[in-house]
Amino acid sequence: MSTRPNQTQSRLSPPVLFGIMAAMIIAVGVMQSWSVAFSLINLCLISAIMALGVNIQWGYAGLFNVGVMGFAALGGVSVILVSMPPVAEAVQAGGGAIMAGALIILATVIAAAFTWKAVKHNKRSRYWVMSLVIAIGYFVMRYVVDPGTDAIEAVNPATTGYLGGFGLPVLVAWPVGALIAAGAAWVIGKVSLGLRSDYLAIATLGISEIVIYVLKNEEWLTRGVKNVNGLPRPVPYEIDLQGALWFQDWANRLGIPVDDASSLFVKIAFALLFIAVLAVLIWLSEVALKSPWGRMMRAIRDNETAAAAMGKNVTW
Template identity: 60%
Template sequence: MSDTTRTAALFGLVFAMIALTGFMQSWNVALFILNMGLISAIMALGVNLQWGFAGLFNVGVMGFVALGGLAVVLTSAAPVEGAWSAGGWRIVIALLAGAGTIVGTVMVRQRMAKGRARTIATLSILVVGFFLYRGIFDPAVEAVEAINPALQGNLGGLNLPVLLAWPMGGLLAAGVAWLIGKTALGLRSDYLAIATLGIAEIIIAVMKNEDWLARGVKNMVGLDRPVPYEIDLQNTSSFVNRAEGLGLDPATASSLFVKLNYSMLFTVVLVIIFVMAQLALKSPWGRMMRAIRDNEVAAEAMGKDVTNRHLQIFVLGSAVCGIAGAMMTTLDGQLTPGTYQPLRYTFLIWVMVIVGGSGNNLGAVLGGFLIWFLWVQVEPMGLWLMEMITVGMPEGSGLKKHLIDSAAHMRLLTMGVILLLVLRFSPRGLIPEK
C-alpha cells in the first residue's frame, strides 16, 4: 500500500507545485507548464516503452518529435496554389527515383554473386541514380520555392483537420523509425544509440534546408489549431460576459480558456496512450518484452524473434514521440526547425524517464511533469538566487551583470545535478518498476 501512497504523494506534490505557480505567478504560466507537462509526459512514455520495456537506447527522440511537427504542416496546412503543378509531382518522382536507386542497389547486391561485376553494377546504379535524382529534383525544387517565396515557397499540406495531424505525426515517426530499426537493429550487434543520434540530426537538417517541404528555417507560422482563437473569444459577447462574471478581464480569460481546452485535449491523449501502454505492459506481449530484456539469450533460445520484437517496440515508442511532437507543434501554432536541440528534445526526455523511473509508466509520466516544471521554473529561481547573491555588489559591476545574465543557463546545470542525484541515490527512479 505504501507504494501507492508514495506515488499519489509524488503526483500530488507536482500538481501542488503547478497550482502554487498559478497562485503566486499567474495561471497562464501554470497552464503553460501543465500543457507542456502533458506533452512531455507522452514523450517520456514513448522513451520509456523503448528503454524501460526493451532496453533500447534511443538518443534520437528529437528527430521523431520534429517529424511529428512536420506532420502537422503536411496534414493541416492549406496546399500552396500551383505548387504541385509547378514541381510538386516532379519532386515526388525524384524522391521515388532516389528510393528506387537504393532498392535497386540492395537488390543487385542480393541477387548477383560477389565479385567485380557486382561492384561495378552497384556503383553504376548509385551514380546513375544519383544524377537522375538530382536532375529531376533540383529544377522541381527551384520551381516550387519560386512561388511567393516571402510567404510560401513550399508544397503546403492536405488541408485536413489539425487533430488528424496527431495520429499522422505518429505514423510518420513510425515509418522513419521502421527504416532506422530495420538497418540498425538488423546488424550483427545493434548500434542503435549512434544511429538514432545521427538520424535525429539528419531529420533536423532536412527540415531546415528543404524549403519546399515546410519552408525550412523560414518557419511555418499560423498553423491551424483545434481550439478557438483568443481574439474570436474576446469578440463574443457571451464569453466576455461570463468572464466578467468571474471577475476576469476578457484577454486573460480567453487565453486561459484556450489553454484549458488544450489541457483537456492533451489529457485525453495522455490517458489513452497511458492506458494502452499499461495494457501492453501487462499483456503477454509486454511480459515477453521484459523477458527478452532480462535475458535475451534465454528468450532467443525459446524461439522468440528478438530482433523483430525490438523493431516493434522501437517503432511504437517512436510513434508515441511523434504524436507528442505533433501536439507540441499544434500548441505552438508554428513549426520552427531551428529550435530543435538535442539537449532539450532528446536528453531532457531521458532525464524525465530516468528520474521518474524507467520501466514504470506512472514514473515516466511523473518524470515528464516534474522535470518540465523544473525546466521552466529553475530560470526564475536562478534569477532570484543570483539577485540574492549579488545584492551586496555595487550597481553596474561587471560581475553582477554577468551573473544575472547567466541565470538563464542554470537550468542545464540543474538538470544535470538532478539526474546525477537520482542516479546515485535512487537509481531506479522516483517510482521504480515493480
C-alpha cells in the first residue's frame, strides 16, 4: 500500500486552514467586536510579513536563525530615527559629542583593520595588538561620548531626553528599517554563518539579545523602555477623525457611534496597507527565489559541501 500523501488533500489543506481562520475571525466580529476582529487581522498580516523572512532563512537556506526579534527591533527603532522630529535642545546639548564618538569608532575600525594587515606575519601578537587598538578606541570613545549622552538624557527626561529623528514621512521609515536590518544581518552573518547547528542558534540568539539590550538601555537614542509618544502614522489618528465633520456625517449615515467608526476605519486602513506591503514582499520573494541567488540558497540547504565545491560562497 502506498504511503504517499494524497495530492488532493495536500492541495486542499491550506485553503481549509485559511477558511477555518477566517470563520473564527468572523465569529469574533459578530459576537464581540469588528474592531477586535480587524486587530487580529492586522496582527496576522504583520506575522505573515515576518514569516516570509524566516521562511527564506529556515526553509530555503536551511539556516536555523533565532535572532529574528533583534532585526525586528532595529526596524522599530528606524521609525523613531526617521520620522520623529529632532529635539533641538538635546542635539545642542550632546549632538557634538555623539558625532565625535562616531568618528572615533570609524577611526578605530580603520586602525584595527590596518593593524590586522600590518602584523599578519606575527600570528602570536596579531590578536593582542588588534585587541589593544580596539580597547583604546573604546575607552576614548566612552570618555568623549558619556558626558554627551548624560546631557541629552537630562533634557526634559519626562517627555524627550533623546535626540529625536529626521522628521521625514513615516512611510520612508519602512524601507529604511529594512535596509538597517539587512545591513546588521550582513555583519552578523559574516561573523556567525561559519557556525552550524546548535552553535549557530546560540550565536544568533546571543547577538539578538545584545541588540535588544543596547536599544533598551541607550536612552539618548531611543528613550529605552520609556517609550516615544506621538509617533507619526501612515493613517489618521482616531481623535482627528472624530473631530472631522465629514467623518461624523459618514458615521451617522451608517448608524455607527463616531468613536467605534473611527477605530474601525483606522484598523481597516492599516489592514489594506499591510496587505499591499505583503503582496509586494511575496512578489519580491518569488522573484528572488527563482533567481540564481535563490537557486544557490536551495543548493546550500541541500548540500553545502557540493555548493562550495562548485565555487559558491556559502558564507557570503
